[in-house]
Amino acid sequence: MSDLLGQARTWHRPMTICAGAMAAMAVVSAGGLLLDDRVLLGAPIWLKPFKFAVSIALYCVTWAWLLTLLRSRQRLAYRVSTGIAVILFVEYAIIVTQVVRGRASHFNASTPVDQVLFSVMGGSVAALWAGTLVLTILLLRTPIPDGASRWAIRLGAVISLVGAGLGALMLGPTSEQLESMRNGTPTGFIGAHSVGVADGGPAMPITGWSTTGGDLRIPHFVGMHALQVLPLLALLLGLLATRLPVLRDGTVRMRLMFVAGFAYAGLTGLVTWQALRGQPLLSPDAWTLAALAALVVTVTLATVLIITKREQGSFTPVFREQSSLAHPERTPR
Numbered sequence: 001m002s003d004l005l006g007q008a009r010t011w012h013r014p015m016t017i018c019a020g021a022m023a024a025m026a027v028v029s030a031g032g033l034l035l036d037d038r039v040l041l042g043a044p045i046w047l048k049p050f051k052f053a054v055s056i057a058l059y060c061v062t063w064a065w066l067l068t069l070l071r072s073r074q075r076l077a078y079r080v081s082t083g084i085a086v087i088l089f090v091e092y093a094i095i096v097t098q099v100v101r102g103r104a105s106h107f108n109a110s111t112p113v114d115q116v117l118f119s120v121m122g123g124s125v126a127a128l129w130a131g132t133l134v135l136t137i138l139l140l141r142t143p144i145p146d147g148a149s150r151w152a153i154r155l156g157a158v159i160s161l162v163g164a165g166l167g168a169l170m171l172g173p174t175s176e177q178l179e180s181m182r183n184g185t186p187t188g189f190i191g192a193h194s195v196g197v198a199d200g201g202p203a204m205p206i207t208g209w210s211t212t213g214g215d216l217r218i219p220h221f222v223g224m225h226a227l228q229v230l231p232l233l234a235l236l237l238g239l240l241a242t243r244l245p246v247l248r249d250g251t252v253r254m255r256l257m258f259v260a261g262f263a264y265a266g267l268t269g270l271v272t273w274q275a276l277r278g279q280p281l282l283s284p285d286a287w288t289l290a291a292l293a294a295l296v297v298t299v300t301l302a303t304v305l306i307i308t309k310r311e312q313g314s315f316t317p318v319f320r321e322q323s324s325l326a327h328p329e330r331t332p333r
Contacts, residue, residue, distance in 0.1 A: 011064040012078065014085040019060035025092065026053035038102060041200035043208050045099055051208075052095055055224075056088050062227050063135065066153065070142050077138050084131045087124045094121055107170075107199075110188030122171070129164050136161050147254030152234035155261035156226045163223015163268060169276070170216045193217050196278025204282070211282065214275035223268040233260055246307055255306045263299045270295065 032046030039045060063081060070077050094117050098105035105121065108114040136157045144150035171191045173181070176198070180187050192199050197213030209215040234257055241247035271281065274288050284292070 010068055012067045012081050014082045015060040015064035015067070018085040018088055019057045019064065021089070022053040022057035022060065022092070025096075026050055026057065029053055032099075040099075040102070040104060042203060043200070045102070047206075047208060048105065049092070049095055049099055052092060055221075056092060058225070058228060060085065060088070062231075066139060066157075067135075069144065069153070070138055072141070073138050077135060080131045080134050084128055084135075087128050087131070091121055091124045091128075104189070106193075107189045107191040109190050114188075125167065129161070132161055132164060146234075146238075147250050148234045148237055148257045149231070151254060151257045151261065152230040155257070155264070156228070156230035159226035159230075159261070159265055159268060160224050162265075163220055163226065166216070166223055166268075166272060167220045169272075170220075195275055209281060211280050213280060214278040215281065216275050218275055218281055219268055219272035222271055226264050226268070230257070230260060230264060233257070252306060256303065259299055259302045259306065262302075263295065266295045266299075 029046045029050035033044050033050060036044075036046055063084075067074075067077055067081060095105045098108075098114075098117065103110075103114055106118065108118050139157050140154055144153060170193055173190050174192050177187055177190060177192075189199075193215055194201070194210045195214030195216060197210060199210075201213070202211045203209060204211055207217075207221075209218055234253070237247055237253045237256060241253065247253055270288070270291055273291070274281065274284065279285060279288065
């Protein structure tokens with residue numbers, strides 16, 4: 001573990017700087033939540049800068065570490081990552097600027113200034129996704145000795161890229177917006193977070209997700225954070241291997257990571273389907289519950305099968321090393 005943490009000296013500097021700046025802005029935004037009582041579209045006006053600061057900080061820290069794993073095309077990866085850091089600074093600056101102005105930053109085309117700022121954000125998001133695609137492809141080509149760590153990182157990166165792309169579902173005009181355009185009375189907004197209800201209604205605390213309709217931010221959030229969740233799970237499996245003999249087999253941990261990746265992708269698809277049907281996260285209908293139950297049963301059975309087969313000696317282990325995330329000093333035998 002000390003070797004892994006020691007790599008922080010070689011982490012991508014612009015990404016690291018961006019993460020530090022966003023951590024500072026999270027503190028500033030938290031202060032805004034306490035001191036500024038303005039409300040925008042039903043939510044405290046500083047809530048969005050706070051959530052984006054935390055999310056961007058996590059994104060930058062994760063990729064700053066992942067870039068240390070690359071063994072080729074490092075110069076390309078450095079340049080792309082630097083561009084991504086700049087894009088994130090620009091996007092966040094627009095969000096804060098709009099907060100200071102007391103204006104919505106997303107989907108807002110009410111005035112020429114609002115329209116230009118949102119257009120810049122739209123372009124930056126597209127460039128951000130394209131840059132992340134390049135980094136993901138480079139990461140998929142990177143050899144990682146430990147099977148569980150390798151697939152945790154690869155699956156996490158791919159699912160995260162899909163989750164980021166799901167944000168495009170929010171950009172199309174809603175039926176109400178299209179109707180108002182046809183009637184010559186545009187609302188000034190194009191796109192929305194919510195499905196089946198207007199943005200700004202009753203919402204969950206902190207997240208701001210709608211409690212009366214579907215919310216497309218949920219699959220966007222869930223999918224994107226596979227980049228952190230799956231590698232952390234691989235790390236946890238490596239740590240547990242010191243206490244649970246069955247997990248000392250690298251093949252078992254690798255197969256469990258395949259199951260975890262399937263479960264996470266299934267969950268992302270499920271909450272996407274739920275949101276598109278205009279259904280609140282905490283008010284699932286029978287079809288959603290049935291799909292969730294099927295996913296849980298499938299994942300549970302697969303996990304039990306992998307563990308019992310190992311305990312019965314039904315397959316020959318391919319990897320016997322501890323997780324490289326938990327014990328980077330060890331190498332495959």
